[in-house]
Amino acid sequence: MKFRAVRASDLGNVDALIVPVFESGEAPAVVSRPVRSAVERVRRETGRHKLYTATTHIGGERGVPTCLVIVDAGDRGDWSAERARNVAAAGVKSLWRSTAKRAAVVLSADGIGADRAAQATVEGAIYSMWRPEVHRSAAADRKLPPLASLALVTTEKADLKAAIRRGEAVGDAVNVARRLANEPANKMTPTILADEARVLAKEHGIEIDVFDRERCRKLGMNSYLSVAQGSHEPPRFIVMRWRGRGGRGYDIAFVGKGITFDSGGISIKGAEGLHHMKADMTGAASVVAAIAAVARLGTKANVLAVAPCTENLPGGGATKPGDVFTSMSGRTVEVINTDAEGRLVLVDGVTYAQREGARRVVDVATLTGAIQIALGNHFTGLFGRPDGFVQEVRAAGTAAGDRLWPMPLTDEYREEIRSEIADIANSAGREGGAIKGAAFIDSVVDDGTEWAHLDIASTYWSDKDRPQSPKGPQGPAVRTLIELAARAARE
Numbered sequence: 345m346k347f348r349a350v351r352a353s354d355l356g357n358v359d360a361l362i363v364p365v366f367e368s369g370e371a372p373a374v375v376s377r378p379v380r381s382a383v384e385r386v387r388r389e390t391g392r393h394k395l396y397t398a399t400t401h402i403g404g405e406r407g408v409p410t411c412l413v414i415v416d417a418g419d420r421g422d423w424s425a426e427r428a429r430n431v432a433a434a435g436v437k438s439l440w441r442s443t444a445k446r447a448a449v450v451l452s453a454d455g456i457g458a459d460r461a462a463q464a465t466v467e468g469a470i471y472s473m474w475r476p477e478v479h480r481s482a483a484a485d486r487k488l489p490p491l492a493s494l495a496l497v498t499t500e501k502a503d504l505k506a507a508i509r510r511g512e513a514v515g516d517a518v519n520v521a522r523r524l525a526n527e528p529a530n531k532m533t534p535t536i537l538a539d540e541a542r543v544l545a546k547e548h549g550i551e552i553d554v555f556d557r558e559r560c561r562k563l564g565m566n567s568y569l570s571v572a573q574g575s576h577e578p579p580r581f582i583v584m585r586w587r588g589r590g591g592r593g594y595d596i597a598f599v600g601k602g603i604t605f606d607s608g609g610i611s612i613k614g615a616e617g618l619h620h621m622k623a624d625m626t627g628a629a630s631v632v633a634a635i636a637a638v639a640r641l642g643t644k645a646n647v648l649a650v651a652p653c654t655e656n657l658p659g660g661g662a663t664k665p666g667d668v669f670t671s672m673s674g675r676t677v678e679v680i681n682t683d684a685e686g687r688l689v690l691v692d693g694v695t696y697a698q699r700e701g702a703r704r705v706v707d708v709a710t711l712t713g714a715i716q717i718a719l720g721n722h723f724t725g726l727f728g729r730p731d732g733f734v735q736e737v738r739a740a741g742t743a744a745g746d747r748l749w750p751m752p753l754t755d756e757y758r759e760e761i762r763s764e765i766a767d768i769a770n771s772a773g774r775e776g777g778a779i780k781g782a783a784f785i786d787s788v789v790d791d792g793t794e795w796a797h798l799d800i801a802s803t804y805w806s807d808k809d810r811p812q813s814p815k816g817p818q819g820p821a822v823r824t825l826i827e828l829a830a831r832a833a834r835e
Contacts, residue, residue: 349495357446359447364450374451375497396415396416397416398415399413411444413435428468429465429745431449431452431465444490445493447491463507463514467515470519471812471813472813474814475814509641513640517636517823519819520544521817522817528622535577541651550585550635552583556579566692567672567677570669570688572654572655574657581653583696584648584651585648586635587646591646593703594646594647595645595646598634599631599652599693599694599697600709602627603653603686605622605656606686607621611681612658623817624686629819630822630825631650631708632649634821638826641826647829648697652689652693663682664679664682665681669688672692675788676766678765678768680769680770684781687709691787691788694789698789704733705794706795706796706824707795709800710800711797714778719749721806722803723747725782725799726748726796727779729753734750736828737828740828741823751799753779758787761780761787778799798821
């Protein structure tokens with residue numbers, strides 16, 4: 345889908361026009377008088393609706409597009425980039441069953457500026473064009489319109505090409521993460537995920553290495569490899585490097601948990617919801633998609649992405665509760681619960697990133713069910729140190745559209761993960777489970793490293809349709825990572 349910014353007078357003929365309308369009921373001044381009259385008449389006839397409700401008017405009046413989509417935008421004073429995303433998404437979603445090829449959306453820059461409004465609108469439109477039913481045999485079930493273009497109608501004289509370009513890169517990256525996480529485990533093994541990363545790397549000029557089991561063993565990644573012991577699928581440790589500013593070192597590293605299916609291992613999970621464990625590699629999908637967008641945008645920062653990928657299955661060679669392994673950091677790990685496997689792969693991923701010279705590390709993982717109990721399904725748990733970096737990550741998330749909530753991480757929790765027979769244990773009881781998981785990763789973070797941990801187990805999946813997406817994978821944290829790279833470039 346192609347995007348362009350146009351003035352209302354230059355719009356030309358379109359199949360559908362999406363118009364946000366605030367509580368006052370007045371149509372935006374930027375549209376023509378016939379369109380304003382049609383919008384206000386439909387609004388009077390149908391009344392106010394719930395936020396993001398899309399009302400479709402099929403008309404044919406002179407000067408009015410055949411399909412007019414009116415989206416309730418709430419109070420004008422609450423307008424934000426997030427609302428702009430959701431309005432655009434709701435408007436495009438209302439066209440799913442239509443035959444519209446050329447559409448337009450009225451851009452509202454109230455309080456947020458034309459650039460932010462344009463980027464958010466493009467993102468929302470792209471998000472709304474993703475569907476999860478890729479494996480249905482009947483193509484008609486996908487219901488998406490054949491949209492070829494979306495014009496952003498504005499009165500601004502500013503050049504919005506850069507904002508549109510950024511919106512396209514961010515929107516596509518989130519949808520890539522969704523697509524990867526949505527694939528069933530038999531179609532998204534560690535090897536296949538590595539192949540997907542290679543395709544993105546080639547497309548965007550990113551250096552890539554994929555380490556096999558033997559290479560990881562030589563590097564001392566025994567904590568990561570302990571998770572892979574029960575599966576016939578070979579592990580793959582993905583390393584992607586974008587050198588946007590050139591020179592040595594990395595301004596920031598992204599580390600993503602890549603468990604392409606998590607049965608729990610010997611500490612096996614129950615059957616309920618087990619099919620969702622195909623998406624336990626959402627952290628890996630997020631970092632792979634994010635660095636692709638960082639490169640696509642030509643970001644002037646050196647960025648490292650690390651994705652330790654494996655299945656976690658019970659088998660004759662699987663890790664047993666009570667086994668002890670030496671991680672890449674040299675710290676010994678007692679495995680109390682094989683279903684606490686994400687932290688076992690992440691400690692070696694974080695250690696690798698630090699040894700590559702990264703002094704800012706952000707890891708992303710569907711780590712604990714406990715974070716969902718604590719925060720529900722609307723916020724990602726944020727841990728880390730020092731506090732200044734944690735607040736910087738939160739600010740980046742807010743600016744990008746991800747909601748992150750800071751969680752405590754103090755010495756009491758670090759003390760609780762001490763093992764009686766090794767340095768650390770990967771499980772220490774249910775109380776504060778999300779914090780103890782973060783404390784386990786924190787145990788390998790070097791002094792001087794700024795580190796943040798995003799526990800996305802609360803936000804990686806939705807069982808309800810949302811304005812920006814249908815049920816299924818949500819692609820959390822991708823926008824935050826892209827924004828952090830952009831901020832590193834500005835520094």
